[in-house]
Amino acid sequence: MGYFVFPNHYPTLMSAPALIKKYNVPAPRYTSYPALPHWNNDLSAESWENHFKRSYQEFGESDGISLYIHLPYCESLCTYCGCNKRITKNHRVEIPYISAVMKEWNMYLALLDKKPKLSGIHLGGGTPTFFSPAALGILLNHIDKTSIRAESFEFSFEGHPNNTSKEHLHTLAQFGFSRVSYGIQDFDLQVQQAIHRIQPFEKVKEVTEQSRQLGYDSINFDLIYGLPHQTLATLYTTFQKVMELLPERIAFYSYAHLPTAFPAQKSFEAYLPDENEKRKLYEQGKIWLEEMGYEEIGMDHFALPGDPLLVAKHQKTLHRNFMGYTMSPSKILVGLGCSAISDIHYAYGQNEKSVELYKEKIIAGSFPIIKGHVQSPGNLEIKQLIMSLICNHRVSWKGLRPLPGELLNQLMAFEKEDLITIEEEGLAITAAGKPFVRNICAAFDPYMQSNKKAQPLFSKAI
Numbered sequence: 218m219g220y221f222v223f224p225n226h227y228p229t230l231m232s233a234p235a236l237i238k239k240y241n242v243p244a245p246r247y248t249s250y251p252a253l254p255h256w257n258n259d260l261s262a263e264s265w266e267n268h269f270k271r272s273y274q275e276f277g278e279s280d281g282i283s284l285y286i287h288l289p290y291c292e293s294l295c296t297y298c299g300c301n302k303r304i305t306k307n308h309r310v311e312i313p314y315i316s317a318v319m320k321e322w323n324m325y326l327a328l329l330d331k332k333p334k335l336s337g338i339h340l341g342g343g344t345p346t347f348f349s350p351a352a353l354g355i356l357l358n359h360i361d362k363t364s365i366r367a368e369s370f371e372f373s374f375e376g377h378p379n380n381t382s383k384e385h386l387h388t389l390a391q392f393g394f395s396r397v398s399y400g401i402q403d404f405d406l407q408v409q410q411a412i413h414r415i416q417p418f419e420k421v422k423e424v425t426e427q428s429r430q431l432g433y434d435s436i437n438f439d440l441i442y443g444l445p446h447q448t449l450a451t452l453y454t455t456f457q458k459v460m461e462l463l464p465e466r467i468a469f470y471s472y473a474h475l476p477t478a479f480p481a482q483k484s485f486e487a488y489l490p491d492e493n494e495k496r497k498l499y500e501q502g503k504i505w506l507e508e509m510g511y512e513e514i515g516m517d518h519f520a521l522p523g524d525p526l527l528v529a530k531h532q533k534t535l536h537r538n539f540m541g542y543t544m545s546p547s548k549i550l551v552g553l554g555c556s557a558i559s560d561i562h563y564a565y566g567q568n569e570k571s572v573e574l575y576k577e578k579i580i581a582g583s584f585p586i587i588k589g590h591v592q593s594p595g596n597l598e599i600k601q602l603i604m605s606l607i608c609n610h611r612v613s614w615k616g617l618r619p620l621p622g623e624l625l626n627q628l629m630a631f632e633k634e635d636l637i638t639i640e641e642e643g644l645a646i647t648a649a650g651k652p653f654v655r656n657i658c659a660a661f662d663p664y665m666q667s668n669k670k671a672q673p674l675f676s677k678a679i
């Protein structure tokens with residue numbers, strides 16, 4: 218573990234302000250390609266079933282299924298939050314919701330002639346730890362009885378530090394969970410008040426220590442830069458507290474400001490740092506993380522040496538899906554629960570967002586998918602290029618169709634700005650180009666190029 222010091226001067230931006238201004242435009246985060254707003258919605262329930270069966274036949278036996286389960290409830294609203302959640306203090310909602318998720322899983326099981334192989338479970342939200350350990354136990358027990366665990370499996374969950382109990386940790390550990398991600402965001406009280414999320418350090422410390430005692434060998438903290446009232450001084454204090462606990466992984470997210478979709482974000486708009494201040498928070502934060510011993514995995518993600526995700530990065534075997542970076546090569550990610558997204562290689566699908574409509578569809582016995590996209594061979598080719606850029610910061614187009622002239626011109630412009638180096642039939646993103654990886658990916662994305670003016674659905678790239 219290293220030491221880090223507060224800079225005695227305001228650091229100079231590594232990225233030129235002119236470049237930040239030019240490229241701080243809406244762009245996808247590329248957890249999928251095409252990005253969700255560009256899906257063609259050409260999917261019928263019947264074709265979803267057929268694509269799932271085909272994918273499982275081709276990849277299921279070797280890679281297994283990775284399950285994402287969306288658990289949407291939270292007791293109180295954090296005003297910065299851009300997730301799909303339902304705020305309530307009524308815990309009677311737990312069992313009916315869990316029953317709907319189990320029925321949805323049964324619908325997938327009915328399409329297979331034997332128990333599927335399971336390579337991963339991720340409980341996300343909302344707040345999975347809103348649910349009692351007993352309710353989570355019912356769900357996990359059902360999944361356990363109806364599937365076969367892959368030899369190497371990864372079970373993880375998102376926990377709110379304020380309501381993750383020892384019983385939660387114990388119950389989940391018994392089902393094989395060994396990874397937990399805690400939402401921290403920031404330890405400064407003024408920032409916490411502005412985002413309506415009071416979260417004492419002592420509570421985070423207690424739950425982190427309990428997780429370690431109960432065998433969780435990978436703890437992640439979510440932190441955000443660009444929040445209201447955040448300055449280098451507040452970030453420094455937050456990082457000092459992070460250093461005391463030294464989680465194996467850190468997600469250092471760029472605050473995504475989308476007040477049209479999430480109106481509560483308007484409450485603190487006047488106190489947000491500007492784009493250059495925000496960039497400085499990231500650049501200085503990254504220096505501090507590196508001084509603490511962390512290494513950057515890719516966009517927004519850091520880990521301590523020896524972490525399997527970092528090893529995968531070095532071995533160039535990193536993957537990316539809707540949950541972010543992953544080591545799982547599984548080509549079948551099934552999302553259960555309201556708003557959950559599935560990527561079954563040949564198609565994408567997103568479930569009904571509202572809890573009520575989701576449950577109605579399940580009760581009626583139909584897949585609750587409301588949006589979808591069937592992948593063309595061209596889509597799959599571009600997906601491979603973009604995922605390589607995001608995971609490895611380089612790409613080769615050897616053996617693929619020649620790149621269109623417009624894209625080559627754009628790449629030459631990036632090279633002039635020192636953001637990339639063009640190689641024979643490929644490119645590498647330079648250190649100066651890494652902050653602009655979303656923009657570089659967008660150049661390969663025909664959906665982004667065909668309608669440059671109307672892209673309000675994405676958060677800004679920097």
Ligand SMILES: C[S@@+](CC[C@H](N)C(=O)[O-])C[C@H]1O[C@@H](n2cnc3c(N)ncnc32)[C@H](O)[C@@H]1O
Nearest residue numbers: 297298299342343344375377400439470472473
């Ligand atoms: C579902 S929450 C985590 C679990 C739990 N609900 C909690 O808050 O502790 C997922 C993560 O998304 C990130 N997040 C939510 N809204 C965001 C936003 N507007 N910009 C950037 N990150 C955001 C936060 O870091 C948060 O921890």
Ligand code: SF4
Nearest residue numbers: 291294295298300343
């Ligand atoms: S950040 Fe987490 S706890 Fe807060 S509203 Fe969003 S999902 Fe719920």
